[in-house]
Every structure is written in C-alpha cells, then in structure tokens.
Ligand code: FE
Ligand code: FE
C-alpha cells in the first residue's frame with residue numbers, strides 16, 4: 001500500500017496525539033509534524049507532547065513509526081555567517097533531533113541553510129561543520145537528518161543535487177544523513193520532474209544515490225519549471241500536474257518511504273479555509289484526479 005500522508009498540526013493540549021488523529025481524518029498512513037510553530041523556536045516540553053497516547057493510536061491503526069516525519073523550523077540556518085546565530089542553530093537542531101527521537105520518529109527534515117551573502121562554498125563548510133556537531137551531540141540516537149532539496153530562492157543552499165552530495169560527503173557519520181525530495185522545489189529549481197522524473201531520478205542516483213531519499217514532499221507548483229520561487233500548489237492545480245505527481249507517488253523506487261503533502265489550505269468562503277489532504281490522498285489512492293470535496297472550491 002502507498003505510504004502517504006500530509007503535514008499535520010501539533011498544538012494545543014493534544015499535541016502529538018492530535019497530530020495522529022488529524023492524519024487519520026485524512027485516511028493517511030504517514031504524517032509530518034513540526035514540534036512547534038515552523039517560524040519560531042519556542043517548544044513545549046517532551047513530557048507535554050502526549051507521546052504514549054499517540055503511539056497507542058498509531059499501533060491500533062497499524063501505522064509504523066518509520067512513517068512519522070519531523071520537520072525542523074525553517075527559520076534555523078546552519079549556514080549563518082554570524083557565529084552566535086550559527087551556534088544557536090546547532091544547539092536548536094540538537095534539541096530537535098532529541099525531540100524527534102522522543103516522538104519515536106526516525107527522521108527530521110532540514111532546510112540545509114542559506115548563505116545570506118557569504119558565498120556558497122563557505123556556507124557548505126558551515127553546514128557540514130554544523131551537521132557534524134549535531135550528529136556528534138546525538139550519537140546514540142537512531143534519527144536521520146533529511147536534507148531537503150531546495151527551490152533556490154534567495155541564497156538557499158541545497159538547490160542542486162551536487163550541493164547536497166558535497167554536504168553528505170563532508171559529514172563524518174553520513175549514514176545519519178539522508179535526503180527529502182520535494183517535487184515543487186526540484187521543479188522550481190529547474191529539474192524536469194513533470195516530463196521526465198525517471199531521468200531526474202537517474203541523475204540523482206549518479207550524484208547522491210537514490211537510496212538516500214528517505215521521504216518525498218509531494219507538492220504541485222504555482223510557477224513554471226526553473227522559476228526558483230517555492231510556492232506550493234494543490235495537487236493537479238499547478239505546473240507539475242496530477243499525472244506526473246501520481247507517477248512519483250507510485251514510483252517503485254519510492255514505495256517504502258513516506259510521501260508527504262504540504263499543499264496549501266483551500267479557501268471555502270471569506271471566513272473559512274480547509275485542509276485539502278483527504279481529497280488529495282484519495283485521488284492518489286484511486287490514481288485519478290477528481291475535483292471532489294474541498295478541491296471543488298478551487
Ligand atoms: Fe521544507
Ligand atoms: Fe518541502
């Protein structure tokens with residue numbers, strides 16, 4: 001069976017238990033959470049996250065812990081040239097890896113970083129040094145850091161497979177490093193995921209090794225190939241399209257890893273927005289694009 005889910009919330013009193021309940025509403029068997037708001041670094045104590053209750057509910061529904069993905073906040077930047085900010089990112093990522101392990105998840109997705117004017121080569125070195133420190137700090141934990149393929153907006157690092165390969169090669173214990181393949185980001189950078197995903201995968205395999213992909217972010221894109229914008233569209237409503245994304249979701253090389261939707265909520269009326277994930281997941285399971293339910297508002 002396809003391993004598919006979406007980003008879900010982790011907040012309020014229910015925390016991780018609420019995340020699992022939300023995923024079940026979408027008929028998902030995989031899910032991704034931020035351990036708090038993605039745009040800040042305030043976090044609740046692990047003891048308040050309702051991990052035991054969440055695991056019981058996952059068990060009842062036969063959802064494997066390997067299908068749970070954590071995403072690090074996107075504001076943290078291991079490549080930041082300011083030493084104190086760089087150290088903050090390393091310390092925070094260390095805590096995030098510990099939280100990931102406490103949730104029982106096996107991987108945390110990380111945006112490699114942005115050079116913010118300091119140049120790509122120096123940024124790559126700082127990212128490698130940062131990862132080596134974080135992995136050293138958490139040597140006993142069975143958690144991988146999944147470097148996300150980036151769209152290349154601003155000064156983002158990790159937009160080419162070669163940059164990711166450089167990072168991986170520089171990390172001492174790189175068995176702890178994997179890749180999160182984001183369909184919107186790779187398309188936006190310029191890879192032809194729409195018309196020739198197999199060629200893109202072959203290219204990835206030569207440069208990094210396709211077995212390094214540990215999670216796929218399945219998103220359509222609001223912009224044409226190469227636009228370097230990073231604006232996600234609902235599945236079937238963007239420049240990649242349902243056919244290409246459905247091919248990726250069911251690709252034999254990606255069968256055993258979680259596929260995670262990060263598509264935007266849909267505006268129902270002036271006051272309400274709703275998650276599109278139930279309908280998007282159903283469309284992938286049925287391998288047919290239907291403008292049903294929430295998607296009918298698009
Ligand atoms: Fe991301
Ligand atoms: Fe993503």
Ligand code: ZN
Pocket residue numbers: 184185230231232
């Ligand atoms: Zn994105």
